[in-house]
Amino acid sequence: MxxxxxxxxxxxxxxxxxxxxxxxxxxxxxxxxxxxxxxxxxxxxxxxxxxxxxxxxxxxxxxxxxxxxxxxxxxxxxxxxxAPVFTREDFAELMEARLSIEPVNARLACARMTPEGLEALKQAVEDLKTAPRGGTFAEYRSYLEADERFHQLIAAQASNQFLLAAYNTLGGQIQRFRLFGGVGITDAEQAISEHQAVLDAMMSGDPEKAAQKMVDHVEKVRGRAIADAPEE
Amino acid sequence: MxxxxxxxxxxxxxxxxxxxxxxxxxxxxxxxxxxxxxxxxxxxxxxxxxxxxxxxxxxxxxxxxxxxxxxxxxxxxxxxxxAPVFTREDFAELMEARLSIEPVNARLACARMTPEGLEALKQAVEDLKTAPRGGTFAEYRSYLEADERFHQLIAAQASNQFLLAAYNTLGGQIQRFRLFGGVGITDAEQAISEHQAVLDAMMSGDPEKAAQKMVDHVEKVRGRAIADAPEE
DNA sequence: ATGCCCCAAATCCTATAGGAACGCGGGCCA
DNA sequence: TGGCCCGCGTTCCTATAGGATTTGGGGCAT
Known part of the structure; x- marks a missing residue:
């Protein structure tokens, strides 16, 4: 103007x-x-x-x-x-969808992991650990970004453009829920150790274990979010 | 003008x-x-x-x-x-993605099936059987539509908006491949019986069986397409 | 007081115009 | 004869203008 x-x-x-x-x-x-x-x-x-x-x-x-x-x-x-706020049912559906797609991505990513991809995953987990986790959005923003990047990298390493596209249709919703459904970051320690477990499985080269650790992670995220029970 | x-x-x-x-x-x-x-x-x-x-x-x-x-x-x-023509690798990735998503949809759809949904599925299979299958596009168009509708209905019956969205990112590509990757309709009889098997499993109310029949179907589609080997 | 109608503002939707960049072919020069 | 430069057309991209419709509010009649 x-x-x-x-x-x-x-x-x-x-x-x-x-x-x-x-x-x-x-x-x-x-x-x-x-x-x-x-x-x-x-x-x-x-x-x-x-x-x-x-x-x-x-x-x-x-x-x-x-x-x-x-x-x-x-x-x-x-x-x-x-788009309206997530209801509890929306959240349940989103987690169900994640449980259907992300372990598959983890299995494939583990089998097809490249050195560069592994390095990027390590960096993402490292960023998770070192990111500030204050109460305001600006403070835990980098934490959320590292979280999303971790899952995104796994989807990319699966080396399947269609699975990546399918995940990306969820990724934005996941990120959106992290902001509006949750109440800040209350589970950083547990989430970090779960991410670390997935990464360890990746480094050990055991695809089934990687998939299982991913199932663990998503199920525990679901459990913690339900426990928090933000609203309806 | x-x-x-x-x-x-x-x-x-x-x-x-x-x-x-x-x-x-x-x-x-x-x-x-x-x-x-x-x-x-x-x-x-x-x-x-x-x-x-x-x-x-x-x-x-x-x-x-x-x-x-x-x-x-x-x-x-x-x-x-x-978008460029599907390569053989694109096709393999697409089928891998379908195998990751569609059986999950089939399992959930079976568990949550409504009478209306079941009726629509029956209609789709019926349309498959009665659709003309000539050599020109206009002739087997209704066949392709019924095929796509069958899978789309299953995704919708899974009652999960995110899984439906994820499937829809594949659906267009599947439809596109049917047109450009294939050579008309050469496997109608086998495809129809596979669809019928999925439908039978749905009607019997056994989610695991429905998922397994869907795996069968997609794997056989992959096998037949590779056998046809359109081009590279 | 309540219901209805009309008007005005905001909004969406489409068309048209103009600026900038890329590709290409012809002409000019060494 | 071969390489370079320039002009033209096409295309993308944005801005602006105008038509059509919906929404909200005020005034009037009952």
Whole structure:
């Protein structure tokens, strides 16, 4: 609004020309994750356009992509809304889906592990251990990112583009639940040791053991979340 | 181009106002399935807009959604292209993914089957048996639709929105492979009996048996496709 | 007081215009 | 004859404008 050329690409940047829609996508994703866009809230197209200081067209494209991830929902010709809060049933379904997919990924990833992949997994677990775990979002954000990265890496190491795509349809929801369903990080020590167990199984080269440890982890996550019982 | 109001909604239609982007999405999907848009071909945005007699904006939105299904790919700022033909490795990965997901769906669907769902499954198998199976696409199209519907119904009956979403990321690819990877319908009799076996297991109410029959089916599909060995 | 109607603001949706970059072919020069 | 440069067309990308519809509120009649 105030600046004369707000949407112009920064001249000094290397190659990331254009991609205005991509930037909008990233911004909306971050706002969704931050909680700045709360579940159930309306996401007006040109409202977001004004806020981000771009025209509605890139916003429309970004929302069309975002819709397919389940983060926002489109209501015919009434606009977009942020997906509602997870119910207890939603959570149960999500964990059931994770139990169906992630152990398979772990088994395959273990069998097809590369040195680079293993190194990245070690780094993710290390980041989990060293990440700050304060009470505000900004503080435990890196913890959540390391958590998500660990599972994402396993899915990638399974070397199956379709399983990776299938996992990614869950990944965003998992991340979203971590933010809105949970109450901060209350189980870091246990979660870290479970992740470590999965990693150990990976390093030992036993796919069945890796799968079993992953089952353990997801089931215990489910148990702890039900114990916390955030809301309904 | 020639008509004065080309994009106007047909006045007599019941309620399907707007949704121009949805129509574009359906049209592009159909063209992709028909083979009118061949793998590897470029999909120009305003080319499609001219062809469909709409403005580029709805085409852009439809392509953004389509990208997330894997049917088309976006190359930064070079436009969209139809996804390349399946390689043998792609096929192996797709079948591996199906083997990871579909038996789980079958097990859950069996346990949670509703009378309506069972009726729909019976109808799908019936459609499979009665569908024409000629050599042209138009002739075996209804056969393919019934096949896809059978698997889709099982995923839906599993009553897990996330597993359904995960399956749907595969469903389009499966359908696409049926068209471009195969050579018409050469295994109808065997495929029908395998589907019937899954259905029988569902009706008997034995989830483990249903899952096993689904494993059988997918593995045999894989075996027959490898035997056909379309190309590389 | 309550219900109905009309108007206005906001919103979605599509079309059109213009700016920038990439690819390609022809012409020019060594 | 071969290589280089330049101009043209195509395409993507964003902004702006206008038409159509829904939503909310105020005023009026009963």
């Amino acid at each position: 105030s600046e004369p050329s707000p949407a112009v690409a920064r001249p000094g940047f290397p190659v990331s020309r254009q991609v205005l829609a991509d930037h909008v996508y990233e911004a909306l994703l971050e706002w969704l994750m931050d909680g700045r866009l709360k579940p159930g809230a309306a996401v007006s197209i040109d409202g977001m356009a004004r806020e981000l200081d771009v025209s509605p067209t890139p916003v429309r494209e970004a929302l069309a992509r975002l819709e397919h991830t389940g983060m926002v929902r489109r209501v015919a010709l009434k606009g977009y809304r942020v | 020639s008509e004065p109001s080309p994009a106007v909604a047909r006045p007599g239609f019941p309620v399907s106002r707007q949704v121009l982007a949805d129509h574009v999405y359906e049209a592009l999907l159909e063209w992709l399935m028909d083979g009118r848009l061949k793998p590897g071909a470029a999909v120009s945005i305003d080319g499609m807009a001219r062809e469909l007699d709409v403005s580029p904006t709805p085409v852009r939105e439809a392509l953004a959604r389509l990208e997330h299904t894997g049917m088309v790919r976006r190359v930064a700022l070079k436009g969209y292209r139809v």
